[in-house]
Amino acid sequence: MSSEDAKQRERDALVDKLKSTKEQWDAEANASPDGPDETDALLSKAIEMAIEQGKGWTSSDEREKYLETLLDDEFIPPLFAENEEELEKSGLKDAFTTLHNEGEFPGKSMLDFKEKGNQSIAFGKKNEAGNIQYYRDAVNHYYEAMHWANRIVPKDEDFVPTIEELNDQDIDPYFTEQELDEIRSVILSNCAMAHMLLKNWGFVRDEAKKAVAFNSQNLKAWYRLAKAHQMLKDWEAAGDAIDSGLKIEKGNKDLLKLQKLLGDKVRKARLNRQQRERSRAERTARIKDVWRYCKEDSISLGRVSLVATVKDDEDDEGGDAVEARWHHHYPHTGQLPKRQLHGGGWTWPVLFVYPSHHQSDFIEHFAEDDIIAMRMAEMFPEEEDGNGETEMPWDYNNEFRCSNLAVYFEVHCIGDDGAGKQKPVIHPDSVERLTDQGSAMRFYESSRALKGDEGPEMANVARCMERKHLHQQRKAWIKKHGSLWATPDPCPVVQVHPAATLSQVLRHSNMVVPNFLVTVMLFPNDHPAHLEFLKEHKCIGIVEPEEISK
DSSP, X not given: OOHHHHHHHHHHHHHHHHHHHHHHHHHXXXXXXXXXXXXXXXXXXXXXXXXXXXXXXXXXXXXXXXHHHTTSTTOOOGGGOOSHHHHHHTTOHHHHXXXXXXXXXXXXXXXXXXXXXXXXXHHHHHOTTOOTHHHHHHHHHHHHHXXXXXXXXXXXXXXXXXXXXXXXXXXXXXXBHHHHHHHHHHHHHHHHHHHHHHTOHHHHHXXXXXXXXXXTTOHHHHHHHHHHXXXXXXXHHHHHHHHHHHHHOTTOHHXXXXXXXXXXXXXXXXXXXXXXXXXXXXXXXHHHHHHHXXXXXXXXXXXXXXXXXXXXXXXXXXXXXXXXXHTTTGGGTTOOOEEOTTTSOEEEEEEEEETTTTEEEEEEEEETTSBHHHHHHHHSOOOOSSSOOOSOTTOTTOOOOGGGEEEEEEXXXXXXXXXXXXXXXXXXXXXXXXXXXXXXXXXXXXXXXXXXXXXXXXXXXXXXXXXXXXXXXXXXXXXXXXOXXXXXXXXXXXXEOTTSBHHHHHTSTTOEEETTOEEEEEEETTOHHHHHHHHHSOEEEEEOOHHHHO
């Protein structure tokens, strides 16, 4: 047996011994009731065994230094490393990678699979039958090439190869980091081209993005990225990719042709983005102004969930609860009170809800100093012509007249004044108090995104965030109460005298404005729904007009 064979057998025995020791260590650690308390000792023993099996050191000092690292709590032997960062910290990345690639030549395999991918694309273009399988094969070959590229250990820039390494260049080629990145960029760009031939435009975009990340001078990758964004109708991103490519080669015909074709759409997309940014800045200024005003005037704000479900095909317990509770709000979310240009007063969006008839009315601008009865008189005038008919087609019994209506608002956030350090657990269809400017801004921006102000992608992000918020509320409620069906008692109400102003309602100690939308309920006095409502909801007070309250 040759000396090389003997060394190979020693290496194999070392690896087997390390593996068996690791398995024994894992078994002992898992069996221990207190966990792996003897980790350091076991690891030290395992490495010591590896040393005794033939792992050499250039000096006794080097051996002692290595052994000292084993006592470091942050030290992780390369065999146990779970990611690239842990392998790097072990100090043995190169040696362990070499052992991992023992008998394999990742550099040659990378180039071979890259060439196979190129050949598959060439065969596909020559194929008169239009068999797209060639392009699918090309994609697989390029992915395999990237697999091998990621296993290559690049050489330093000042690396000087030995005679043996020069002779083995065809079998085991070596690369610097820059050379490897350029090859990776070419592989990914070619992979994007194969996806282009398959019309997989999302994959074209993804692979081309990776290609320019490895090499920003890859002109073909920029063109393919621009083409992908064109087909995905992401006009601004297409324009950015075209501009980046033309910085490399100003006269590139393909990019100039694409620039001419998409010029108007790119300009319009950029203009729309600038308008969205201005609108966002204006909204930010407005919400800050609203929050400051409400804080100074002791007006409490709250929020409800902007979505009704946590997933598209939800059939979970209580999935329709929010929808049934707040469906009147959803068409009007994203509204804010506004400061009047003259006089400095404020107007608020107000929602009149008529539970007895399942109807509602939205008033966009309701001035704070307006008397409730004045608005009610405009909407529900008293009988004048003697025919006894009201204007609302759904008011079959002609009950909706100003003098015949009782007005209430619900009392939310009972027991939560917003001063507590720990957030209370609330039912998902209840109002959650907004306690700071940041939460108010995030909630408002989500409501506007769901309205489409920021485009479909941001609307989807906002929807996901709201669903996550709703899921967390449900989870916390179920943990505390066992089920979503364990709903809280119906919230109490406060009656509003029609001669009171909106300002008095807003500043009432029990009023929390949900979704920046003042919500009041109106009932015909003698309607059965009114009587049933008062049985379920305790009336705990009344908002009196200023003259009476004085």
